Amino acid sequence: METPEDERLDVTKEPVGLSFTHSPVMVEEVLSYISSAPLGLVVDVTVGLGGHSSAILESIEGSQILGMDRDLRALEIAEGRLARFAGRYRLALSRFSGLSAEIAKLEGEGFSAAEAGVSAVFADLGVSSMQFDDPTRGFSIRADGPLDMRMGPSGSSLTASEIVNGASFDELVELFYSQDEPHAKRISEAIVRNRPIDTTAQLAGLVEKAVPFHFRKGHIHPATRIFQALRIVVNDEEKELDSLLSQALDLVMPGGVIVVLSYHSGEDRVVKDRFLEASTGGCRCPKVLGCVCGAISRGVVLTRGAKLPKKSEAETNIRSRSARLRAFQITGGE
Ligand SMILES: C[S@@+](CC[C@H](N)C(=O)[O-])C[C@H]1O[C@@H](n2cnc3c(N)ncnc32)[C@H](O)[C@@H]1O
Structure with a gap:
């Protein structure tokens, strides 16, 4: 049975309004995977309100970020939150499917981390608290608004x-x-x-x-x-996620990581299957024979089973309750 984004969507428990109160989900766990990667460009493809990005810039010395989002309003909010890290981040209005193109643009701009290569791609899937809490966006079940639901109203x-x-x-x-x-x-x-x-x-x-x-x-x-x-x-979310994972697997440098937070079992299953396939290279040879098909592994799954938020976080951060974190490391790093 699919698990819906129950806690995130159960807006009965949240104040309706434009408060933008937002605590990034499983931030310690996200940081531990990203900090294990070599130094390079960290791409936060769901920069949203800048919660995870500011934690990364704050905690990982020398880190540099490309923050992407398809929602212009989110980028404006992220800009305000990240301003104190001036010079260490760039923001881009883009869907996941524009990931490679956005990185190519950065390389031409002389942003030093982009020259070093992509060390991590991070995605915190779904809708932000700002998008949920603004009734005019149409995501809220309780607060009345138009039936819109576009994450990037100007782009689709x-x-x-x-x-x-x-x-x-x-x-x-x-x-x-x-x-x-x-x-x-x-x-x-x-x-x-x-x-x-x-x-x-x-x-x-x-x-x-x-x-x-x-x-x-x-x-x-x-x-x-x-x-x-x-x-x-x-929001064409299935195609976007598929495109994101394919591009990330090709872009991330050896030793680098892909970290994804999902909030319903449909998207978590996609992430799980893609990581598994990347780790085996699609090999289906019987284990007893060893691989005879020549499949090439792209790396290792770092999370055996999805990681869930700690009990203390689930108790205090409603949005974390349905979170599942999966991480993958591209082969070849130290
Ligand atoms: C859960 S929020 C991220 C919150 C963020 N991690 C933070 O701490 O503030 C997800 C964000 O991803 C964006 N998003 C979702 N799907 C996207 C896609 N296909 N391309 C670009 N942005 C997307 C949404 O607009 C939203 O702002």
């Missing part, structure tokens, strides 16, 4: 509204099943019957009424998987 045109109001019944069912929503048919029927649906509160209320009574009062809102499914499609 598809909105959640277009899917909710334009997709066929069958397309909706397939989409919601893809997030393991057990009531996909009932919910899709209710959506099709009640269109047009203009706001997040309308959609959340309609889903709540569509599911059987005893599913309405749990600790996770019954529309959680529906919102998650819509957001994944609106």
